Amino acid sequence: MxxxxxxxxxxxxxxxxxxxxxxxxxxxxxxxxxxxxxxxxxxxxxxxxxxxxxxxxxxxxxxxxxxxxxxxxxxxxxxxxxxxxxxxxADDAWHDVMINSATIYTPLTETLRDGVDQVGGAGTQAGDRLALSVAFLEFVTEEMQQLSDRWDKRRAELGH
CATH class of the missing domain: 1.10.10.10 (Winged helix-like DNA-binding domain superfamily/Winged helix DNA-binding domain)
Known part of the structure; x- marks a missing residue:
């Protein structure tokens, strides 16, 4: 049954x-x-x-x-x-939210990058912490683009 x-x-x-x-x-x-x-x-x-x-x-x-x-x-x-x-x-709202997060990350990354010198520069604990944040956000942005490309392929396979 x-x-x-x-x-x-x-x-x-x-x-x-x-x-x-x-x-x-x-x-x-x-x-x-x-x-x-x-x-x-x-x-x-x-x-x-x-x-x-x-x-x-x-x-x-x-x-x-x-x-x-x-x-x-x-x-x-x-x-x-x-x-x-x-x-x-959007039908694919989650994709749009996640991928458009780069528009959020870009101003944050730029502000953090400028902030490294404003908090004492590289080699200080605060400067190194901000620099690590910049590196992380740049990494996430790159990975999100690759993820988006893979999703586009998967979505096509699903017929959407």
Whole structure:
């Protein structure tokens, strides 16, 4: 006898995944908004729709989507023929978030590199600590590009 699949329960997923993201360090409402967009059939919702799904105010949604946009986890589009904004999560959102992290690492790396001299230079404990941070972030950036290339190949193999 073949087991029957569990009944669809997007609301349960949204709360469970939102909680998992919160436990991982994300703020609670942005985590729930991201989960709601992931679970939505087309991954597109207005602020009013998000508020209705999560039973929160539109003002709360505004702050949460702004946070997610800054992290590049979602983006905003104008709904054709209207003045309403639609918040959209990419089908490959995790790839986009991880790979776009280079835009976060670049200013951090540059600031740390400049900071080596500002804290006493190479050979000081602080300077060496900052230099090691620079080396690590450069390494991560290079590895992320290689990882992205490998993912593109795997995704093609999966037919997506």
């Amino acid at each position: 073949t087991p029957t699949p569990a009944a669809a329960d997007p609301a349960r997923f949204v709360e469970r995944f939102g909680s998992a993201l919160t436990a991982a360090g994300m703020q609670r409402l942005p985590a729930r908004v991201f989960a709601a967009l992931l679970a939505d059939e087309d991954g597109r919702m207005t602020a009013a729709e998000i508020g209705e799904v999560l039973t929160v105010s539109p003002a709360s949604v505004s702050g949460a989507v702004r946070s997610l946009e800054q992290l590049r986890m979602i983006h905003r589009e104008r709904e054709p023929g209207t003045r309403r904004d639609v918040h959209v999560v």
